Amino acid sequence: MEISRLPSIEKRPFATVEDPSEAIVLTTEPAWECARAISINPRQRISIHGNTQADMEAIAEACEGEVVYGIGGGLAIDTAKLVAAANNLPLIALPTVLSTDAFLTDATGVREAGCVRYLPTKTPDTVIVDMEVLCNAPASMRASGAADVLSIATAMWEWQEAEKLGENRADERVTRQAVDIGDALLQTLLDNARDIGSGTPEGLTCLFELLCMEVQLCNLCGHSRLEEGSEHYFTYALENRLTVPVLHGELVGLGILLMAVLQSQPWLQYRHALECLQINYRPTAVSPDAIAETLTHLSAYVTQHQLPYTVASTLRITPEIAERTIQTVLD
Numbered sequence: 001m002e003i004s005r006l007p008s009i010e011k012r013p014f015a016t017v018e019d020p021s022e023a024i025v026l027t028t029e030p031a032w033e034c035a036r037a038i039s040i041n042p043r044q045r046i047s048i049h050g051n052t053q054a055d056m057e058a059i060a061e062a063c064e065g066e067v068v069y070g071i072g073g074g075l076a077i078d079t080a081k082l083v084a085a086a087n088n089l090p091l092i093a094l095p096t097v098l099s100t101d102a103f104l105t106d107a108t109g110v111r112e113a114g115c116v117r118y119l120p121t122k123t124p125d126t127v128i129v130d131m132e133v134l135c136n137a138p139a140s141m142r143a144s145g146a147a148d149v150l151s152i153a154t155a156m157w158e159w160q161e162a163e164k165l166g167e168n169r170a171d172e173r174v175t176r177q178a179v180d181i182g183d184a185l186l187q188t189l190l191d192n193a194r195d196i197g198s199g200t201p202e203g204l205t206c207l208f209e210l211l212c213m214e215v216q217l218c219n220l221c222g223h224s225r226l227e228e229g230s231e232h233y234f235t236y237a238l239e240n241r242l243t244v245p246v247l248h249g250e251l252v253g254l255g256i257l258l259m260a261v262l263q264s265q266p267w268l269q270y271r272h273a274l275e276c277l278q279i280n281y282r283p284t285a286v287s288p289d290a291i292a293e294t295l296t297h298l299s300a301y302v303t304q305h306q307l308p309y310t311v312a313s314t315l316r317i318t319p320e321i322a323e324r325t326i327q328t329v330l331d
């Protein structure tokens, strides 16, 4: 059994990063601005926009250099992972915001046919964490990655429900210890949500460690069922109805609340946590109509994309149920 490992983590200011190697830098304009203190030697600096496999492979084919740097949030680092893996190059990740766990994982999420697929790529060799940069990220983004820990609330519930119904594949069976550890991560997030949301070094260190442990737990399980369930499937489906990009954490946050209500869970504690985390679960770019249509089509969507068993697999969400659920969550 091979268990994916976390990358080597170096906590130090970006200003101490010096590397004369010819670098391929994959980033975004705002992220590059945050990392301007680093002293590296970019042979190419590419601003990332596309999120499909074809977009990323085109960059992988066109680039030349000795080392890949992924600087930014999820998309820039996910692209860097694919580019480094395709060219067999070392990869250094500099997250400028804790908006996802992408800098810790060994796969790249790509958008394909209206859904998300994870391609095995590579874990960064080194992650450089500058706490001051992470603390100075905009409040609305800085703890957005916490939604991928909070999603344990709905995803792990469904993973256990699937186990009771005999719906889990032989290699995705629930274990008591995975559930106990998942519960502990979720509870730690709920207990520290205010500190994390206010962006203190202690709070963001807590979030960073929770992301490490959540990824390590998924690595140990060999799948992500305990943190990726209907709240994520709702997010992937809803993305197709949006005309502007919305932060992953905001969509997942909304998905957690809706699914927790549909699961008859005590969901108010999760809304309170999102508020403490300063994650906006009601982004203006998402209309109530788009939410309602996504909910009523969710069961067809998960069937079409052959996604694992969740509450979306069996629950028939009528327009009336959708409307009531949305009102409950957003009022």
Ligand SMILES: [Zn+2]
Binding pocket: 148, 232, 248, 252
């Ligand atoms: Zn996620």
